[in-house]
Each structure stands twice: as C-alpha cells, then as structure tokens.
Amino acid sequence: MKRKHIILLHVAFWLLLILNHSVPSFLRNTYFSLKDQPKDLLLFIKYFTIELGFYSITALCFYANYWLVAPQLFVKKNYWKALLYTILITISLIVWRYMVEFGFFKPVIGFDNYRGGEVTFKYYTTNIIFYYFPAYFIYGLMYFFAESWYRDRHRQQELEKERAGAELAFLRSQINPHFLFNSINDIYSLTYQKSEQAPEALLKLSEILRYMLRESNDELMSLKSEVTYLQNVIELQRISAKGDAHINFRVNGQIGEQQIPPLLFIAFVENAFKHGVINDPAHPIIIELDVFNNELLFRVANQKLGGEKDRTGGIGLQNVRRRLELTYPGEHQLTISDTAGRYTIDLSLQLI
Known part of the structure; x- marks a missing residue:
C-alpha cells in the first residue's frame, strides 16, 4: 500500500x-x-x-x-x-x-x-502513566511490530515471486535453443537431399519461431495457441521423416482461451521424437490432450529405441518438472512410466 x-x-x-x-x-x-x-x-x-x-x-x-x-x-x-x-x-x-x-x-x-x-503535578503524572500508557503506549508498540511483520512478509513474497519468475524465464530459455537446434538439423537434411518438402518445413519452422519469440514471452497463453504450436511441431517432424513418421495426435474437449504456460508440453513431445520409435505403424507415437471441466490431461506414449539413451535428453524433462512445480504447486500430477520397451508420460493439471 x-x-x-x-x-x-x-x-x-x-x-x-x-x-x-x-x-x-x-x-x-x-x-x-x-x-x-x-x-x-x-x-x-x-x-x-x-x-x-x-x-x-x-x-x-x-x-x-x-x-x-x-x-x-x-x-x-x-x-x-x-x-x-x-x-x-x-x-x-x-x-x-x-x-x-x-x-x-x-x-x-x-x-x-x-x-x-x-x-497537581502528581495527578497529571499518575493519570498519564496509568491511563494513557497501558493502552496507547502498548498499541504503538503492537502496531510497529505488526507493520514490521507484514512488511517483511510482503518483501519475502515479492522476492520469492521475482526469484520464481527469473527461474521460469531461465528454464524457458533453455527450451528454445534445444528445439531450434533439432529443427534446423532436420531442415538442413531435407535441403541437403533437395527434398521438395524443405520449403514447407521451413515455413512450419517460421510459424513455430514466431510463436516462441513473440507470444511465449508472456507468462500465460491460450490453450488453443499452444495446441496449434504442437500441431506445427508434429507436422514439421512428419516432413522431416519423409512421410515415415507415425504419430497419432488427438485432442478432445473444449479447447479455447483457457490459460496455460507456453511451451509446457514441447519437452515431452521432443523426448518421444528423439528417443522413441517413430517409423513403426504398429506402434505409433501417441500424443493425447483431453480437457474436461477445467482439468487438462496430457499423455505421450512411445516405443523405446534400442541401445543406450542419450544422456542429454533428460534436460528438457527436468526443466518442465521444475516449471510445473513453480506454476502449479500442489495442483498438478506428473507420472512417468519407463518400462523395458515403452515410455509413457501422463500429466494432469487444473487450468487457469
């Protein structure tokens, strides 16, 4: 105040x-x-x-x-x-x-x-000491103590808010270069092969970057915009795979102007593309997003590639875990199932 x-x-x-x-x-x-x-x-x-x-x-x-x-x-x-x-x-x-x-x-x-x-002076002194001091002297001390406590608590909350905001910005900045690096590599491969899909892939990347650079700087974005962003990412992946990408992307429920942190799902999707089997029609990558009564359910499931997993692949997942903790404390549930042949991520949260 x-x-x-x-x-x-x-x-x-x-x-x-x-x-x-x-x-x-x-x-x-x-x-x-x-x-x-x-x-x-x-x-x-x-x-x-x-x-x-x-x-x-x-x-x-x-x-x-x-x-x-x-x-x-x-x-x-x-x-x-x-x-x-x-x-x-x-x-x-x-x-x-x-x-x-x-x-x-x-x-x-x-x-x-x-x-x-x-x-008499004695009356004045005793009246001041025994009438005013027991009440308003103590009230002054109590008010100072209460005000100091409130001011310190408010300052601490502001510091925590600033710290959380800075951390979120840092985590988001880690996501963008990672995705950009992978996408450019894919488009470079198409260009090197002189694929006719290279211009379309470049256009998709342009739309993705426009969202990441202009709109995702906000703390919250509409769920509709985030879904469009995911669709572009998936289409870019299909183009890069020359039609050999088997991805089932399904959206259910009322998807509109509900607010959600931008770039929240991309780490899960990228993880499936990078470490999952993408060219097996019998085991497609499953990406599902359901919205019911302001509750969002998001699932990504994929068959795992053989061989040792790239150790750098977990950075994005660590970041999204931290973002969820900061943005939805106590209001989300993230479950990861990592079996011998399949990797599944289930996320539920309350929409804002």
Whole structure:
C-alpha cells in the first residue's frame, strides 16, 4: 500500500474516533462547563474541538512510541535509549496535556475539565502513566511490530515471486535453443537431399519461431495457441521423416482461451521424437490432450529405441518438472512410466 494511502487511513481512523465520542457527548451535553450553552453548531464545534484536543494527547502517545521507542526495542535492541525516549515522551505528554487544557480549553472555549479544582503535578503524572500508557503506549508498540511483520512478509513474497519468475524465464530459455537446434538439423537434411518438402518445413519452422519469440514471452497463453504450436511441431517432424513418421495426435474437449504456460508440453513431445520409435505403424507415437471441466490431461506414449539413451535428453524433462512445480504447486500430477520397451508420460493439471 502506498504511503499516502496509509496516511489517509490513519487520518480517517482518528477522525472517526473523535466523531464517535464528540457526537454522543454533544447530543447528551455531558460536560458541566458547557451545560448552559444552547445546543447549536457552535456547541458541536466546541465538543469536537475538546475531543480533538484529548485525542491529540492519545495520538502523541501512540506515534511517539511507534516512531521512537519501538525501533529501539525491536530493531536496534537499544533498551537504555528506549527507556530514555519513554521518559521524554512521558514528560512531553504531561506538558502537552497541561497546554491543551489550561492554555486552550479554559481560556478559549470556556471548558474546565476539573470544575475549578486545583490540579497537581502528581495527578497529571499518575493519570498519564496509568491511563494513557497501558493502552496507547502498548498499541504503538503492537502496531510497529505488526507493520514490521507484514512488511517483511510482503518483501519475502515479492522476492520469492521475482526469484520464481527469473527461474521460469531461465528454464524457458533453455527450451528454445534445444528445439531450434533439432529443427534446423532436420531442415538442413531435407535441403541437403533437395527434398521438395524443405520449403514447407521451413515455413512450419517460421510459424513455430514466431510463436516462441513473440507470444511465449508472456507468462500465460491460450490453450488453443499452444495446441496449434504442437500441431506445427508434429507436422514439421512428419516432413522431416519423409512421410515415415507415425504419430497419432488427438485432442478432445473444449479447447479455447483457457490459460496455460507456453511451451509446457514441447519437452515431452521432443523426448518421444528423439528417443522413441517413430517409423513403426504398429506402434505409433501417441500424443493425447483431453480437457474436461477445467482439468487438462496430457499423455505421450512411445516405443523405446534400442541401445543406450542419450544422456542429454533428460534436460528438457527436468526443466518442465521444475516449471510445473513453480506454476502449479500442489495442483498438478506428473507420472512417468519407463518400462523395458515403452515410455509413457501422463500429466494432469487444473487450468487457469
């Protein structure tokens, strides 16, 4: 909250507190010194001014402890200085109250809080110590403590948010070069072979890069855009495989403007293309996306290639795991089944 808004809230609080006491007092005309005066606007102004004067003592007690004593107690741990400030505040309150009552109330408004009786220094001191201090002195300390706790907690949340945002940006930047490197290699092979599909593959890559560079910088994108991106990736893979890519891509449910982090599924798909059997019509790569009641289910399944797995292939999967943890904490489930001949990924999450 901005500082000016906090100041306005404080002013409004004290104003309401003063009105809460001055209005009933005016309606009942409770002060002895003002009993004989007519109940008009001038009398209300006097009642309001009296309450304003008394609450100025209260506010002095509250804010002096908030600004002077509390920082020494809770931040600097300088207890002797806190004690010194407490003594000075007590003396200031006594002097200020005397000035308000006998320097303004009595000569200007005609209000005598003691009905002509004498007021001793001992009375003023004990009244300040036992009436104001037990309440507003402690309130000032409590307010400082609560405000410090809230400010520290808010700062910590902001730091965590910035840290998570920076980490997400870094993880996303790791995805883009990896995909770009693989795609360029595929198109280079088509060009080298003088394939007629090379221009179409280049066009698909252009559409993919446009999405990655212009749109995926946002924290969230529409699910429809993400599905279109996957379709382009799959088509590019089919072109690169010269028609020998057997991929079943199926989408069910209402796919529209639901929001999802961009480039969330590409690591799963790339992993299947890189380490799965893609040219066996009996065992095609399965890519399924289902949406039911704002729950998204995503599955990628493939037969595994023989031989040792490329150890660098797991980087993308590690990144997407971390992105899911940061974006959907406690609201997603990722299950990976890695058997002797088949690799399956099942992801479920709540759409935003």
